[in-house]
Structure formats: structure tokens, C-alpha cells
Amino acid sequence: MQQSVAWGTFNRDYDLSGLRDAYKDENGWMHTKENLEVLGWPQAFTSSNGGLFDMLWNNYENENLDEKIHSITSAKATVKFLPYLSLRVQGGIDYTTTDYTKKDKVLRKNATTGKWEGGKFKYDVEEAMIQNYEGFFTFDKDFKNDELHIDAFAGGACKRFDYTKSNAGTMGNFIYPDFWTINNMDGWPDSFDGRIADYSTEAEATYSVLGQAFASYKDKYIFEFQARNDWSSTLPKVNRSYFYPGASFTWNFTDDLKLPLVNYGKLWLSWANVGRPAPRYFALSSYNVTSIPTYSGTNDITPVIDNGKAILFMGDIKPERKREIETGIDVKFFEGDRLGINLSYYDNTVYDQIMAVNLTPTTGKDLVRINAGEVKNQGIELLLKGLPVAYKNFKWEVSLSLARQWSEVVKLYPGIDHYDDIQSDIYNRAKVGEPVGSLYLRDYAKDPNGNRIVSAAGLYTLSTESKDEICVGNINPDVYGGLNSSFISHGTWGEARLSFGIDYKFGGNILSYSNVYLKGNGLTTNSLPYRDAEHGGIEWTETLNDKSTRTRHDGLILPGVKNIGTAENPQYVENDIVVSAYDYYSSFLRDMSTGFGADDIQENSYIKFREIALEYTLPARLTLPLKVQRLTFGLTARNLFYLYKTAENIDPESLLGTNSWVEYTNYPTSRTYGFNVKITF
């Protein structure tokens, strides 16, 4: 529906509530597309693929039922050998089974054939089980008159994941309406089809030996060491085992350094090198095996593909690693810790990244699954906590967070110059020495002086030369964080808390299809210029098919130059070609015919009023007699509104997945209101 509006195929003025039952005929059957057209409904209503009536039929007539059973069980046992030495063994099973039942009603009875049309029954079952088993020896003892405390554990762990999915469903038309069984099929396809029945199962496991030691001297100097070795089933045998260590040191300087106004302070420094296995079966080269129906007994084998793309497996994939060093300071000022500052800096390098990298198909493959490259990230995180007002019965808490990260591609796999993730002809490019998330596209065709060249139609085009690729932004934000604040009051009547949260993000670029199409269809105010004389349109004369002419007042001349020479020997003069506002804006609908231009890339910054909550807690004297420690009633509202945003007409957060830079008429995030009751016994 949103797309229909953006694409201009659906008029926003329709009274949707009046259309509630218009898709059905007098029998309660779905009108045929032709009947609807005879009735005068436009295509946006009648299309069998996403039209309004199709959507209404699905919503009101068809049934999709999901049933989930989720059980979590665990057991734990501890054997104490010595007062400071124990063995702790524990295991847990997390089991989920989900049934999906789809019941699509028959659409109608065909008057010519006497048969029912439509109908679908499908039943899917998914089972997922996660098993965790651990066994640790624990050590916990104080030395030197309790000045030295050592706490450690070492042991093994096992985690296994099993997943099975099966389904069965009908294809083609039903024989009988509302008869929900697989046998209710009018015909059977000539060959097996996964939409009728399918089964797949997957599993993986990780075994670990790990240990950690924690040593604290006078609670001032704290040392921590970790060591872990994993064996993962998703990695090839030669690289299945990987070790990752870590260490940290914390200095609580509160008593050692008597700084003015400082109540508490600590510094820390940590280092770790962690590992990560590959996704399940990602590193395994295998084959798809089928048969050819018309050639009985003939094998048809292809190497396994990924979304239609041929995959190249280059040797044995290693685990992905991340080496990180982090330091920080945590300081609290003034009596009652009225001000707190927590500042940290990190520097990490992700190397041996496990990923699928696009290849030129001329290599014979589309993707290569490798340990692709190395990325360096540096960042700061700042958290300010304040208590501006603190009375006996009332206080106001406020916190402000801020994060910033700088990332750079350090190394790519030998033979790969850069890696592009392409969406809508815009490249998210990883190139050595450049920031991660750089967006590239073709610049506008320009003359040697940098003026944009218009085509014979008077419109801009993109350059056709690869040298004209330009960086137009970066998908990552410059800075992001949030502001949270709470007002808390309590007395004999209980406690009340009013809190709100604001999130912000500055920087980061996107392509908004909605805005491009809304502008192209003349649905937003930024398409008003040039549409008439009042809005700057210039007068021009149009020649009609019958050679007659008419005067219009919706002309514009795009700034730039036109070529009055030849393609080989261009001669550029100032552009004087008048185009109509209609043709100008229509060019946005065709993505300029050659792809999106730099003008279509927007900054996506915003400040969002994320949440507001009001809570009331009854006084304990009322709840304790009921054996209730705490009873709280609350009202919440989330995703309320934007205080500021640079991308108009869209929800800045409704992009396609994480790290995406394309907004494609997605639904905005839901605004939710809630009432909750919290009971603590």
C-alpha cells in the first residue's frame, strides 16, 4: 500500500473504510479481476499481486495460525571437595516447536467449469533445540588476612543446536471449499515441488575448554585472566580448534588519589583476542543433486549455490578473530555521587573476517567464501550521569550517552581490490585505506569545467565512465546516543516515577526510494517548483501530435550545459533546453534511466522521542501484608515522534535491515502504548 502511494498508483484521497467489503460479490466470493475492472476499480485495487482488494481478501478471509510451545529446563549439581574447591555441573535444554497453519479460502466457483478456484492449505512444523552442558571446577579463597582474594574456575562446556523443519501443503485449486487437508487438491503437479512437501534438518555443536582467574588485592588492584579453546563443527577440521585469551587490570584509585570533589574513581585496561566460527555449513563445499524428469536415471549435479549465485570455496576457512584493547575511567563527583563520568576508548581489529565476497562472474563463480579481510575500529563511548535535584522525597536523574566510531579497511583478501555491496546501483564499498561504509555511485555527466551536461531532452544523465565514480557519503553515523531522564518522588503514599528517553543519531547517508518516488509523482511539496508560473515555471510552447501548439507555464531550464558538437568532439554551451515540470519530475520515477544520482542521497540524522513512562508503586505497608514486596503500575508509550529529522516523509529507522542504506517504502516502526503491572514477591 505504501508503495502504491509512493509510486502514484493509489490516490491518497480514497475513503478506505468505505471499501471494506467491495472485493466480494453477492456470494461472498472474490470478484474476478475482470469484474472489478468492469465495475470501474483502478489497477491499484484489482492487481492480483499486492492490490488493495487482494490485501483485504488476505487479511479478512484467509487464516494464518502460529502455535508455539517453548520449554526451558535445567539442572545443576555442586560437589564441594574442599571449602574453597568445588565442582559445579549443570545442563539445560531449550526446546521450541512451532506449528504454522495456513488456510486460504477458495476464491470463487467458476461458472464455466463448475470448479472451485483458489484455496490453499499448508502445515509447517519447526523444531529447535539448544542443549547446554557445563562442568567447572571452582576455586574461591582469601589470602593474607583477606587482603588478597582469588576466584577462579576451569572446566569444559558443550553447546549443541538442532533444527528441523518440515511442511506439507496443497498446490493448485481446491476440490472442496473449507476442507483443510492435503488431499484437497484438484490435480497434482507433474514433478515434485518443494511447495507440496519438504523436509530439512540442521545441527551444529561447539565444545569448549575454558578458565578464568580473578585476583583482587585490597579491592584496589584487580587482575583478571581468561583463556578459552573452542572446537566448532561449522569449521573445517584443520581449523576447528581456536584459542582465545584475555586479560584486564583495574585500579580503584579512590583511596590512593585524593582528588577534590571526587568520591569514587577507577581506571581499567583490558585486552582480548576472541574468536568466532563460521555460520552453519557456510564453509562446506557441497553439491545439489537432482534428476531430469524426461531423462529417467540421469543425474543433474551443480555445486551448491547461494541465492542463485555460484560459490567458490577457497581452502579451509579459519575462525574470525577480533583483537581489542580497551581503556576507560569511571569517576563520580560530589557528595551523593551527583555527577558521574564514564569514558572509555577502544581499539579493535577484526581480522580473518568470514564472509562471502562478490567476484566477477568471469572467474566462473559469483561469490567466494573466504576469510576476507581486516577492519580496524576505534571508538569512544561517554556516559554522563547527573543528579541535578536530590531532596529527601524527590530527585531528578539524568543521563546522556554518546558514542563515536572510526572504522577503516586495513586489508582485503589477496587479489581482491575492493568489495562492493550493491543496492540500487549504489556501492557500499570496502577498500583498503578507506572508511567502512563508503557509498559510491556514478557522478553526473559533466563538462571539463565541472558543469552538468544535459541530454537532448534537457535532463541530467549520469556519466558512463567508471572514472567518474564518486564517494557520496557513508552509511555509518558520525555520532549517536541518547538522553534519559527520570523524576522520582516518594512518600507515605508510595513512589511515583516519570521518565522519558530521547535517542539521537547524526550523520549517515541513505537512499530513500519513497522520497524519490513521491517527488517523481508530484505528491510532495518539493515537487511544486516550476509547476506553474506562480511557482517559477517559465512559459514555453508545446507542439502536439497534430502539429498544433499550445502555451504552457511549467517549463524549467536545468543549470548546466548542453553539447552542440558531436560525441567525439563535444562543444558545450549553456543549456537553454526547456523541459516541462512533468518531464523533469518524471525523470525521478525512472531513476534517471541510468541509476540514482548524488542528489538522491540524503543525510539521515534524527532526534527521536523514544519513550515516556509513568509508574506508581504502592507503599510497602499496603503490600507486605499480602506477601508482596513491591507492586507497581505503569503506563508507557514508545516510538512517539521525531523532534528533528533530515529525511522528510519517512521513518528514518525503517530501513531494510541493519546497516542498510536503502529505504524502500517500508512500514515505520510501530508506536506502542502499554499498561503494565509489576509484582515482586
Added chain:
Amino acid sequence: MKKILYFLLIMPLVTVIMTSCEAELDELWKNPNKYVPAPEEVTSGLFTHIQKTRFFQEDYGEWWWQHGDGTLPSAIQITAGYYPRADAGSNNLYDAAYTYTFALLAEVEYGTYVQTGNGNCQNRFNWFYTDLTNYGDIRNEINKLSGEEYDNTIIYLKLATVLKDVVALQTVDLFNKIPYFSAFNGSLGEFSTPYDEPDAIYKSVVEEFRAIATELPDIYNKMSAVAKKTFEQQDIFFKGDVNKWIKYINGETLRACVRVSGVTIDGLNVNSVITEVIGNLPDQDYTCKGRMTNRNNIAGAGDGELLTRALYERWNRLTFPDVMMTQMNHGTDKFEAGIDDPRLPLICAGFTPSEDADDIEFYGVSGDKERNRKALLGLVDPTSFGEKGMRRNGYPQKGEVTNNCQSLATAAGLDMIVKGFPWTYFNPVTFLFTEWEYDISTRAEIDLLLAEVALKGLASTGKTAGDHIADALTHSTDFWYGMNQAEWVTSKPPTTPLADAILRPAAKPEASTYAANLKDRFNAANGEEAKMEIIMQQKYIHLNMIKPYELFAELRRTRHPKLEPITTPPSYTQYPPLTGQTLVWERFRYPSTQISWNKEEFIKVEQDDNWVNPIFWVPQNKRSENYFLLRAIKN
């Protein structure tokens, strides 16, 4: 002490447990959803898959795209594009016959349209490498083998090389320079592939064809009996018949040599190569069954993988052009045996004004839109014009379910086609409703290549060019009659004796008289160019929709047959007439992915990445030759 004893007992137990985990990890590493084929199954299965790729068996998508808006067949006048309408004065690009895409007025204005409309053509660059990806995998598998295993499987690599080379040359024919010698080497760590000179590719392929054709018998003889049986099972083209493979390879060698015969390639003497292969060329039509039966499955759900369903869905693009019709239907519009081409009722759908199977007429679509409009006014009641009133669809549709194969089964059926709208479409029985087999290589193609060899004296064929033309007509008639008479699809549409007699004639049309006339006409043609015009006209008629890319290549190489200029009524203002325009669409542009993923090499050929540079095999004296007649064939 007791607790310490427990401790000492537990430690070995933990060790045993951890060791046993290794076996489980080994098991879980495997994907239970994937079968692990045995080594001998891998190479044969990979090879079979190459034979069913879209380069050898067009599928639904391939046909559908080929007959979309502004795509290759209508651009080079194999089809006439959209059906003609009486109101052809409209500025709508599509509502009258033909599209403008072949003769471009301005690259900048039309280039993108061509690229979009002909996405399938441009995609063939990537498809060469990705559809033939199994070639690289077979090579890698074979490299691991030795001894008997090698002897039993090397044949798959040799034949995969042949198929890869056939497609490589087709790709050169569309793009000129392509990565070839370093292609398929991703597994060797070569992620950047240089573009190779097209003449070097042709030379290498011809040499490779010759070498493989020569060594195949020995390779086959070394295979074990079981391996030969597997080969017979897996080779869906020739059922393990090595002799047919050799003939096929020789036929492709002949095609390649004729293609480059107008230019000089260092180290390649095409005349001597042709002489070597000319004695062992295909002597029958090589066809193979598609991978699915019921290719139209018109009584089915209508949304399966239906191979030529695309033609049904593109019915309104499948009108027949005058470029071919005027070479088949001579004299009057009526079909006259002996005077008219015997393939006419097999390839085209006849119309009977008198409901008499012996009284059928054919109307080709002109490049002159005004002529089409006037002709239409003489054929159809003008008052019935319009979207609703005129029965405009030669491929009938049921009212409430349009463009669905299923609808045809319950519609008026084939009778409506022969009695309905008179404009000539391709014959739906031949192209839609029979389980015809895919052509691998047809005998008439070889005849027409030999005709050119004889005409230009490239080698001694033992016959005159005129004899080869007559042979081509006879063999082509056999081929198209076979296509027309193939088994009906399971759920054929309703038909009548009248429709059957016209669209699926019981007896093969007599061809010898017309063949003799054609030979006489050829012999009487004045000069080599006039004779080449007839050879290429026959190539157009024979191959028509089944090999558009071959025709596109031959058209650019020979500049024959001459196409009709697209002329429009004066009121047609959006796209001016193209009279006198020369062809500027000589090649396809490289896909944009090359810029992104093969940039280092792509920038070396970027200057060639345009629509106008001829393929290397276009002779110098042909490069500026106009593709178009001065005016439409019929006034």
C-alpha cells in the same frame, strides 16, 4: 582423601568425553540436506547440467525476455513485435509493429532503453561464465584423478570444453573482447580476469575443436564398459554416440570458420580447416528432449516452470514480418503449393476467409506502419476497432483469466486462430502445443553454411551453392514438419478438423518444386551479394525464433537480409522515421558488474564499451554498409 579420589576419577572421564566429541564434530560438519556424490557421479552430473543450461535449452524466462518490449527478435525483424493496429498514429512506442531499438538514433537517448529492454542479451555475458560454471568444477575434479578414474572421466572435460567454447564464441559475437583464457580460474585464486582479443579466442577455439574431435575416439575407447554406460545415460544430447559428437564439433568448427572468413587471423587458415571438416559434418537434425514434458501444461495451475509458456504470454509480439513473409508467400496473399514456401503453413498460422483448409492466407507485417494501418482497414471491419471490439488476439483467451495458459484449454481453441484475426502469427501448434525437441544443430544450417563456402570458394564442397540452397530448403522443411508433427502436449487445446488441417497438416508439404525454383532464383541472382541475400533470407526463415542470437551475428557479419526501414505516419512525432539510418547497434555493452568486480581489467577495454564498434569478424567493406532497404518491401 575420599574427595580427592573422586577428583582423580573425574579427570580421566572428562578426557574421554572430550575425545569422543571429535567424532560428533566430524559428523555435524556434514550437511545432512546435501547428498555427497561419488567421484564418478560428480563429473558426469556436472556435465549433464551444462547440457540443460539456457544456452542449449531455452527456458520460460529466456523466451519471455526475448519477446519482451524492444528486445532482439523484433529489433532485427525476426518477429514483427506488437500486432499492428489501425490507430498506429499514436505516439505509444509499442502499439504498432516493430520497435526502434535496432537502429538507434542517439546512443545517449536510446542506449539505456536498449540495455533495459535487452537485459537478456547483456546478461549473456555473465551467464556464459556462471551457467558454464560446471566447466571449471569438472576441470578441478579431473585434475584430482589419475589412472583408470581419469580415463573414465576425461571425456566429460573434453566435451564440456566443447560446449564452453560454443558459448564462448556466442559471447564474443555479442561483446567482441571477453575474458577467455583466464576465465573460470577463480579456484586458482585469479579474481581479476583480463579481456582477450576476440580473434585469438576464435583461433584457439577452432584449434581446440579440431584437437578434441581428433582425440575423442581414443578417449572413448579407453573408457570401461560401465563408464561408457554412464556416459550414454548422462549425455542427453547424443546418448554417448561419439561419432555424433565429432560431427557436431565439426559443424561448429565450420560455423566458426565461416564467421571469420571475411577477416584475416594470424595462424588460422580457415579454408584448410573447412576442408578438413567438410567430409564429416552433421548429416541429420540433432535435437534433444527438454528437461520437462508438458511444456505448456495448459490445463495445469498456470504458474509452473513451463518452457514455452513465455510464447503464449507474449502472443501479441509474435506477428510475422514481411522480411520473411515476402520470401515465403509469393504472388497473392493466398498459399499456393509449389509457388509458396512449403514451410509457410508450418511456421505461420494461416487464416481462412472461407473456412476451407485449402483456402488460407498470410499477411506479413510491414515496416511501414501506415501500410499496416491501411491493410488492416481492408481486412477487418473498421467499426470493430478498439480494445474491446476487435478480436485482436490470435491466441485466444478466456474472459476472466487472461494471460494464463490454463485459459487456452477452455477457450474457443485453435479454430478461433484460423478463423479469427487475419494478421499472421507464428503457428501456435508448432511453437506451443507440441513437445518439440530442442535443436542442437540442424542440417539446414549446415547446408546454408556450405552454400556460402561454395559461393565464396572457401573450400570444395562437392556441390554448387545452388544445390546447397535446395538441400537447405528440403532439410528445413523436414525439420519444421517434424516440429509441427511432434506429440501434442498432454492437454492440448480444443481443436477442429479445419484448424487441424491448417495448423497441423496431415501430409508434409511438397518441397521439391519450390526447392528447384529457389535454386533457379539463387543461380539467377546477380553477383555474390545478391546470392548472399538469398542465403541469409533462408537462414532467417529456417532459424527464425529458435536461434535469434545466431541470426543477429550473421546479420551483422553479412549485412543480409536487408531489413525494412521503420516508417511512421506524419503524426507520429515521438520517434522519427529511420529511413536511411545505418545500424549503430553493433554490439552489447558489458554488464555494470564488470566495472565493480573486474575493474582493473575492465578499464583496459572501457573505450570499446559502446553500442557502435563492430565485432572483429565484420569485414572492412561491410562496416559502413546500410542494413536497411530504402523503403518497405510492399507499398
